[in-house]
Amino acid sequence: MPRVLVSDALSTTAVQIFKDRGVEVDYLPEIGKDKDKLAAIIGQYDGLAIRSATKVMAKLIEAATNLKVIGRAGIGVDNVDIPAASRKGIIVMNTPFGNSITTAEHAVALMFAVARQIPEANASTHAGKWEKNKFMGVEITGKTLGVIGCGNIGSIVATRAIGLKMHVVGFDPFLSESRAAELGIEKVELDELFARADFITLHTPLTDKTRNIVNAASIAKMKDGVRIINCARGGLIVEADLVEALKSGKVAGAGVDVFEVEPATENALFHMPNVVCTPHLGASTSEAQENVALQVAEQMSDYLIKGAVSNAINMPSITAEEAPRLKPFVKLAEVLGAFVGQVTEDPIKEVEILFDGSTASMNTKALTSATLAGLIRPQVSDVNMVSAPIMVKERGIILSEVRRDKSGVFDGYIKLTVKTEHMTRSIAGTCFSDGKPRFIQIKGINLDAEVGQHMLYTTNADVPGIIGLLGTICGSRGVNIANFQLGRDRPGGDAIALLYLDEPFPQDVLAELRGNPKIDSAKPLRFDVNGG
Numbered sequence: 001m002p003r004v005l006v007s008d009a010l011s012t013t014a015v016q017i018f019k020d021r022g023v024e025v026d027y028l029p030e031i032g033k034d035k036d037k038l039a040a041i042i043g044q045y046d047g048l049a050i051r052s053a054t055k056v057m058a059k060l061i062e063a064a065t066n067l068k069v070i071g072r073a074g075i076g077v078d079n080v081d082i083p084a085a086s087r088k089g090i091i092v093m094n095t096p097f098g099n100s101i102t103t104a105e106h107a108v109a110l111m112f113a114v115a116r117q118i119p120e121a122n123a124s125t126h127a128g129k130w131e132k133n134k135f136m137g138v139e140i141t142g143k144t145l146g147v148i149g150c151g152n153i154g155s156i157v158a159t160r161a162i163g164l165k166m167h168v169v170g171f172d173p174f175l176s177e178s179r180a181a182e183l184g185i186e187k188v189e190l191d192e193l194f195a196r197a198d199f200i201t202l203h204t205p206l207t208d209k210t211r212n213i214v215n216a217a218s219i220a221k222m223k224d225g226v227r228i229i230n231c232a233r234g235g236l237i238v239e240a241d242l243v244e245a246l247k248s249g250k251v252a253g254a255g256v257d258v259f260e261v262e263p264a265t266e267n268a269l270f271h272m273p274n275v276v277c278t279p280h281l282g283a284s285t286s287e288a289q290e291n292v293a294l295q296v297a298e299q300m301s302d303y304l305i306k307g308a309v310s311n312a313i314n315m316p317s318i319t320a321e322e323a324p325r326l327k328p329f330v331k332l333a334e335v336l337g338a339f340v341g342q343v344t345e346d347p348i349k350e351v352e353i354l355f356d357g358s359t360a361s362m363n364t365k366a367l368t369s370a371t372l373a374g375l376i377r378p379q380v381s382d383v384n385m386v387s388a389p390i391m392v393k394e395r396g397i398i399l400s401e402v403r404r405d406k407s408g409v410f411d412g413y414i415k416l417t418v419k420t421e422h423m424t425r426s427i428a429g430t431c432f433s434d435g436k437p438r439f440i441q442i443k444g445i446n447l448d449a450e451v452g453q454h455m456l457y458t459t460n461a462d463v464p465g466i467i468g469l470l471g472t473i474c475g476s477r478g479v480n481i482a483n484f485q486l487g488r489d490r491p492g493g494d495a496i497a498l499l500y501l502d503e504p505f506p507q508d509v510l511a512e513l514r515g516n517p518k519i520d521s522a523k524p525l526r527f528d529v530n531g532g
Contacts, residue, residue, distance in 0.1 A: 011290050072094045093303075114229065168183075210236055331529075340425055353417075354402045415428035445487040470497060
């Protein structure tokens with residue numbers, strides 16, 4: 001039974017979901033604040049469910065010897081060292097949809113509050129003043145709203161703004177014209193958005209490209225009297241530049257829910273008369289907190305029990321429905337990679353993976369990850385589907401995927417081709433109805449070979465006596481052959497043999513084979529045919 005630790009405060013309903021799904025769960029909501037205690041026990045768990053208090057950095061990940069998945073109840077994963085988790089093969093999930101509506105509503109609320117100076121007017125009225133003339137606001141209707149980042153939250157804000165009779169312009173590098181039309185917004189470049197918007201709202205993650213996206217230079221491009229809302233991430237706005245623009249009147253007001261340093265107990269934006277500040281409340285509604293907790297429990301349980309992957313930061317998604325169909329082909333892909341990885345000694349420069357027929361319509365990202373894991377495992381034993389693509393990229397290996405319609409007798413197959421400085425090697429395989437992987441082509445030579453845990457691969461010229469030679473040597477030395485497959489490219493040309501063995505091939509017998517002039521090469525192989 002998989003075991004999960006919940007190290008931050010999470011809904012008791014979410015804890016029950018783990019139990020109902022067959023996952024053992026320890027609910028210790030305070031331990032996330034004590035990094036030493038957490039590090040001392042984390043090795044016992046397969047999963048870790050967190051909010052924002054638990055910091056999952058490299059030191060903790062190193063201690064997490066059994067950890068397979070980290071689930072963040074919320075959209076932000078700033079408190080997780082994703083590269084370190086990926087290198088360790090740990091899947092990192094978040095819940096990007098659970099608090100989308102709540103955060104979007106908070107952005108709209110801040111927009112109203114800034115437009116009508118509601119917090120200041122409220123404080124003034126509570127103080128017994130009646131300062132109607134002091135709090136002259138502006139209407140929302142008919143104004144242009146610029147949305148930077150038109151993903152889940154940004155698109156909700158856009159539709160709400162359209163309902164308020166605003167004109168919405170949006171900037172997002174991944175926003176297509178068709179999606180913009182569907183939302184009813186006008187897609188523009190960033191500088192045009194700055195120039196046209198009366199209100200600007202930020203809904204983009206904090207990356208190297210978006211950090212400080214609102215600064216003195218971009219503010220100078222904006223309309224005089226613009227109002228800026230940030231419910232996304234601290235660091236998107238250069239706070240000192242915003243302060244100066246507010247003082248000068250270039251920016252008429254701002255609604256800020258997130259800050260460069262949090263908790264923000266001191267900030268230059270505080271106490272400014274035209275700024276509304278809230279303490280990172282974007283996701284702070286009872287509905288949102290419950291939603292993200294339930295979602296992360298369901299996602300983690302589905303992965304630990306069924307192998308389904310959803311909303312992962314560092315792994316292709318695999319739905320619960322496709323996982324059973326995909327599983328045998330994931331194993332096939334891993335076996336193909338393992339074959340090439342064990343027989344290739346030179347550094348690999350290029351990898352091409354061909355998905356033919358039915359495999360082309362499968363989740364090829366997952367299949368590629370499995371292929372790469374098998375390929376480099378002979379050199380890096382602790383690699384898996386999460387860490388393999390990163391390791392391949394770090395090694396500068398060129399990767400390409402090809403999909404094509406059915407081209408042969410098989411409904412679908414996978415072919416792996418690798419190139420080194422001196423050679424090109426390929427292997428193809430498929431799965432039959434029993435779900436077991438089979439080799440169907442090696443070095444362009446057709447064959448049909450069942451995959452076993454222990455195998456021997458030999459190459460030789462197509463001459464008489466090879467079957468007898470292999471059988472005699474193995475039989476005389478007590479090596480039992482469970483299955484024997486041969487193939488050749490043409491009569492008298494290149495030939496190969498695959499022997500399925502009961503036990504690992506003895507090293508002294510291997511030396512004898514390699515010393516025989518009829519055998520060009522002989523390589524023992526091992527495959528994890530029973531692993532997940």
